[in-house]
Amino acid sequence: GENVEQHPSTLSVQEGDSAVIKCTYSDSASNYFPWYKQELGKGPQLIIDIRSNVGEKKDQRIAVTLNKTAKHFSLHITETQPEDSAVYFCAASNRGYSTLTFGKGTMLLVSP
Amino acid sequence: DTEVTQTPKHLVMGMTNKKSLKCEQHMGHRAMYWYKQKAKKPPELMFVYSYEKLSINESVPSRFSPECPNSSLLNLHLHALQPEDSALYLCASSSPGAGNTIYFGEGSWLTVV
Numbered sequence: 001g002e003n004v005e006q007h008p009s010t011l012s013v014q015e016g017d018s019a020v021i022k023c024t025y026s027d028s029a030s031n032y033f034p035w036y037k038q039e040l041g042k043g044p045q046l047i048i049d050i051r052s053n054v055g056e057k058k059d060q061r062i063a064v065t066l067n068k069t070a071k072h073f074s075l076h077i078t079e080t081q082p083e084d085s086a087v088y089f090c091a092a093s094n095r096g097y098s099t100l101t102f103g104k105g106t107m108l109l110v111s112p
Numbered sequence: 113d114t115e116v117t118q119t120p121k122h123l124v125m126g127m128t129n130k131k132s133l134k135c136e137q138h139m140g141h142r143a144m145y146w147y148k149q150k151a152k153k154p155p156e157l158m159f160v161y162s163y164e165k166l167s168i169n170e171s172v173p174s175r176f177s178p179e180c181p182n183s184s185l186l187n188l189h190l191h192a193l194q195p196e197d198s199a200l201y202l203c204a205s206s207s208p209g210a211g212n213t214i215y216f217g218e219g220s221w222l223t224v225v
Binding site (some may be wrong): 031032034035042043044046047049050089093099100102103104105 | 116118145153154155157159169201202206211212213214215216217218219
């Protein structure tokens with residue numbers, strides 16, 4: 001089955017800095033890679049996703065890159081703000097019912 | 113409207129109780145999911161329903177019994193749970209098929225005493 005590795009497990013940055021979270025996956029058949037943000041006490045919220053026919057996608061301060069050859073994808077957050085502090089999960093999917101295999105999560109702390 | 117609504121938000125139950133978690137979505141999605149999430153861990157898939165039929169059961173103990181009464185509703189019936197079943201239970205929905213966005217609800221916090 002699919003295995004998703006996520007690094008780092010914690011990331012502390014100053015407000016205004018950039019943050020990068022990296023994930024690798026094992027199954028070359030995976031074709032959909034979402035990123036979720038989970039705030040304390042809440043459910044995961046989709047922030048951006050990318051499909052295997054695209055190498056990069058951007059939405060305001062958030063971008064995701066995908067390298068299919070190397071089987072890794074990354075989340076980039078620019079101009080971080082304290083409200084970006086949360087746990088971020090990457091995931092990969094290749095099964096017919098859109099089931100997801102999650103990475104272990106990254107706790108991002110943005111200090112004012 | 114990308115909203116999955118779960119009730120109750122918090123539930124405390126004894127090991128001999130029977131209770132249910134409920135989930136509702138009005139996005140026209142025909143795939144619905146139950147995930148379990150322990151503290152500081154990623155969500156783990158429990159069940160998948162596609163077109164109101166159970167498609168995937170990730171070897172979940174029978175004390176958890178899912179039900180999909182119609183295309184908008186998903187229930188999780190709980191009976192004879194153990195303290196280690198205490199967790200955040202997340203409902204999610206999507207269009208069926210690979211690569212479709214999965215939307216999560218806010219979850220139901222379950223404590224088994």
